Amino acid sequence: MANKQVGIFVGSLRKESFNRKIANYLVSSSPEGFEMKILEIGQLPFYNEDLDNGNPPKEFVDFRDAVKGLDAVLFITPEYNRSIPAVLKNAIDVASRPYGKNMWDGKPGAVISSSIGAIGGFGANHILRQSLVFINVLAMAQPEAYIGNVAKNFDDSGKLTNEDCQKFLDAFMKAFHNWIEKI
Amino acid sequence: MANKQVGIFVGSLRKESFNRKIANYLVSSSPEGFEMKILEIGQLPFYNEDLDNGNPPKEFVDFRDAVKGLDAVLFITPEYNRSIPAVLKNAIDVASRPYGKNMWDGKPGAVISSSIGAIGGFGANHILRQSLVFINVLAMAQPEAYIGNVAKNFDDSGKLTNEDCQKFLDAFMKAFHNWIEKI
């Protein structure tokens, strides 16, 4: 039986993004039966309905195809100004359109937010969930993942080495895998 | 005394955007003492902290300067997937950074949301307000502006001609002007 394809969407474009490093850890520790991979989103033009009249941009077409092929979706995001970064919102909008061709529809999903401060991206986490209701991503409720003081979890090479964080993420992913199987 | 400069930020890039047409109406009916103008946001690259290390893109610099010069800010936005469009969130993020140089800080502001359905962009309206708290835009509370069934308000040339909508917007702007004077 083919592996389940789990797409990861990272909300930060920064080269040394902590969220991307979290994603890298999850990719490297994919359990049997699951293939996890990061889908790039920074190349997408801003969503504009006019672009879908006629020939949509190749970036839109390719991204929608990539989302279509996924069995589940995982969002890993920082918080910008108490909400999600534009680049992540744009990815959600692009693959949800044109009307009637929502590529997210019915897929199981999960959300991880992080911040360098204590709050762990709570605002981004729940604002993202509000959009997931509309695009019908079936978002896991518990455990929630708000990773505060995120910078402390990595070694000099950028590898996620903090054991508490690893344990938390491993438990989170186990719950997510159960959620994917259930849905 | 110089006119108060009120910047308008439109959340949709569509050529025939209803929200832009609302903005056009407001610009054309600016009261004495206020100069209202639309600031373009579609040209801004996605915010990425790396871009601010060294020489930030010209689009960032110019937009931040333009926001800096404003006395007040008005957001007019559709709702995409129960939240605000990426292009509008990006504009907010760009002018809020780099750290310590938040150009929105302390300006009086207001929010208008709209939708072609009944709900009038409620989700976008309040998600935007959550970001305004952080960037310290002092957002007017009442009256709220949720413009539902927005398409019916325009004539064939795209002019906002519906009298009820005009009256509502005129009252809204009068309240906003009072709010600007108070702050």
Place this chain on the structure above:
Amino acid sequence: MANKQVGIFVGSLRKESFNRKIANYLVSSSPEGFEMKILEIGQLPFYNEDLDNGNPPKEFVDFRDAVKGLDAVLFITPEYNRSIPAVLKNAIDVASRPYGKNMWDGKPGAVISSSIGAIGGFGANHILRQSLVFINVLAMAQPEAYIGNVAKNFDDSGKLTNEDCQKFLDAFMKAFHNWIEKI
């Protein structure tokens, strides 16, 4: 095989509450295999952790037992001041406590909001969903249910007779039953 027990929680205490009338319609049209019933919440004292030290009030004990016995939960709520009514929030809090005895945990759920205006209780709907994440009620995403202009749906005796509304609710409940079976 026993019928599935679906508890309905109504956010308004008003005798002629539209939301209760919606609940009555749903109870009267329960499909085979499902037993739907309204659980009263107006009798619960405000949640206060002190009340759980020693002997909790009989109202708490009884309500928690009632929630424990449910297979699924349905919230039907008006919007008060852009959020959910206190009486509904209190019911959620009471059955979620004491710590470690969350009676909602893992149950499939759904949300219906309504208003006499156009917006249909959007604010209440999504604020409620934020709490459902924490208490691990697995909330159905689509279809969403925002019933605007709710007053027009009833005859003089208070019966929900509007056919469009009936069809919408029937489709909503069919989707909810599928969601319950899946979870």
Place this chain on the structure above:
Amino acid sequence: MANKQVGIFVGSLRKESFNRKIANYLVSSSPEGFEMKILEIGQLPFYNEDLDNGNPPKEFVDFRDAVKGLDAVLFITPEYNRSIPAVLKNAIDVASRPYGKNMWDGKPGAVISSSIGAIGGFGANHILRQSLVFINVLAMAQPEAYIGNVAKNFDDSGKLTNEDCQKFLDAFMKAFHNWIEKI
């Protein structure tokens, strides 16, 4: 000139409530020109529109009168299930009604949230702000106040003695006083 009356509303009914202890600190350190006092809310029956037909309960009448007499309002709240406690939402609803007699209207306000964990009641803070928009409480934006790990701030007698927390609250109140003067 009479002192400005600032009403404090505490979201927890617990006898040893941390939020009440924060309120006590603020009352004891009221600056010149401001009289701060806690208004009790636990005695209010659940809001129910039927209670306002005819003779409303004495508790409603008295509370509405008390709110009416205030120059500013301050909410100090824990987070219950990612939202505000019922008792606080109820107080907001009671003084906002009956229709046309919103006693909060136009008053300057501020929000402090706290939690024993790291997140500091972010969810409660912003859900409360959404209601403040509707009741037209003019809520201060910055500084935000999310007090995490709140339990560590008190001595054995329940007095707020942590100096960092005192400094933060003093700065917060200074900003709030400026906000009150401006509005």
